[in-house]
Amino acid sequence: MAWQYWTESPRQGRWRQVDTPTIDTQHQVRIRTTASAISKGTETLVHNGQVPPNIAALMRAPHQLGDFSYPVSYGYLGVGIVDQGPDEWLDKRVFGLLPHHSHHVVDPSELLVIPDEISDHRALLTGAAETAINILWQQPPRYADRIAIVGAGMIGATTALLASKFPLERLEVLETNPARRELISSWGITAVAPEEASADCDLAIHVSGHEAGLARALEITGDDGTVIEASWYGENAPAVPLGADFHARRLNIVASQVGQVAVGHRHRRTTQQRQRAGLESLTDPRFENLISGVSAWHELPAVMDAVTQPGEFAAATLCHVFTYHDIERGIPDV
Known part of the structure; x- marks a missing residue:
């Protein structure tokens, strides 16, 4: 038997036991999942029932089962081993945009083979890295730019790691959580509390998911500068302080969303090429620090509930991983 995680109503998720799938054609492969991870921002909206109906179709994950609102089987960070399919794919470790299931049957064109030097857990950050690349493609940093990244969650921290490779005059990460600031600083990247941020930025990247972060990004962006808004608010409607000096200083707010390759690269890069990058x-071994917790697969409903509501656990979570090595035993008796 196989297992699938379903969200059945707001804040109610559970595992369903199903028949183990098999491939239907020689052009498919079956994956036995070894690990999956929560993408906290988007999966919080799904778990809490906050996906706006008018964009439900755009919010669909590639291998989602069911529809919004409920029941729905969602997720897009999965790693596993190919155990059925063409000989050239057998036993390959692969990453795919796959929900929290024990097994998947997909077309191999939807998978990336994981290099030997990257662990299964670190490979789950591919989605975060792909999102960060899209953000940086949206408004590419220039030589000696001053850049601020507002928010050091999984996406913000990943964006900081990639941006640190550019020849910038200044890179600062603004974060309210002292533990996250300490982590960013350990990478050799400047991390400050929002009130301590430097002003006159050429580019501010907002990924905190809070309206206060967006307001601060506008405050520290220099005249004619740009704020990239990469946060996702769902049904929430953040207040944006456009009545301050937004118009007087000719600031720009540009949306970034990973569902489409950024405009500057859209005609020259496919989504899979971006994902491979x-x-x-x-x-980069620093990515290993973003794995903030590991649990057994059957603990996902409880962890999902904890990580998607305010509290110490959610504040400490960057990328929480679930392992599937004991899936054949089923859910333990409590």
Whole structure:
């Protein structure tokens, strides 16, 4: 038997036991999952029932089962081993945009083979790296730019790691959480509390998911500068202080969303090429620090509930990983 995680109503998720799938054609492969991870920003909206109906179709994950609102089986950070399919794919470790299931049957064109030097857990950050690349493609940093990244969650921290490779005059990460600031600083990247941020930035990247972060990004952006808004608010409607000096200083707010390749690269890069670039960036060992917790697969409903509501656990979570090595035993008796 196989297992699938379903969200059945707001804040109610559970595992369903299903028949183990098998491939239907020689052009498919079956993956036995070894690990999956929560993408906290988007999966919080799904878990809490906050996906706006008018964009439900755009929010669909590639291998989602069911529809919004419920029941729905969602997720897009999965790693596993190919155990059925063409000989050239057998036993390959692969990453895919796959929900929290024990097994998947997909077309191999939807998978990336994981390099030997990247662990299964680190490979789950491919989605975050792909998102960060899209953000940096949206408004590419220039030589000697001054850049601020507002928010050091999984996406913000990943964006900081990639941006640190550019020849910038200044890179600062603004974060309210002292533990996250300490982590960013350990990478050799400047991390400050929002009130301590430097002003006159050429580019501010907002990924905190809070309206206060967006307001601060506008405050520290220099005249004619740009704020990239990469946060996702769902049904929430953040207040944006456009009545301050937004018009007087001719600031720009540009949206970045990973569902489409950024405009500057859209005609020259496919989504899979962008995804591969994200996977290949994970050879940087600093990414290992973003794995903030590991649990057994059957603990996902409880962890999902804890990580998607305010509290110490959510504040400490960057990328939480679930392992599937004991899936054949089923859910333990409590």
